[in-house]
């Protein structure tokens with residue numbers, strides 16, 4: 810799985826037009842973690858949620874499908890968008906899922922990559938040590954995209970208001 814994640818991230822970096830090794834360097838000695846989710850059947854599913862709305866904090870999450878994550882939105886200077894998602898429950902069936910998260914090397918910084926800032930002529934997100942970013946991510950629990958909002962710089966906020 811780790812090999813697959815690195816290959817996918819490498820291709821995403823190429824598609825973004827990032828410099829050759831920028832993406833792979835970030836994820837060398839990165840962190841791989843896993844969450845096993847169990848959602849029991851619920852007699853009144855319309856009143857409950859399996860997992861509240863959130864977007865994942867790392868670089869790439871592989872569940873049964875691929876989704877984009879906050880880390881990658883920042884690294885790509887806003888080109889890739891982090892998907893906010895939630896899980897509902899069903900009245901007659903349980904659900905079990907395994908989410909695997911790929912997170913960059915914790916000794917590095919999180920911010921838009923230099924080659925993309927040069928291309929876009931603007932940095933849309935702050936640059937902070939990964940450790941600080943993760944402290945903020947977990948302190949805010951799963952609250953939509955609140956941590957990403959904190960990372961956004963004024964230009965990106967204005968752009969979203971215009972769209």
Ligand SMILES: O=C(O)CCC(=O)C(=O)O
Pocket residue numbers: 844846860865872894896906908
């Ligand atoms: O259970 C799922 O399908 C998704 C789980 C999820 O979003 C997560 O663990 O971050």
Ligand SMILES: [Fe+2]
Pocket residue numbers: 863864865894908
């Ligand atoms: Fe998630």
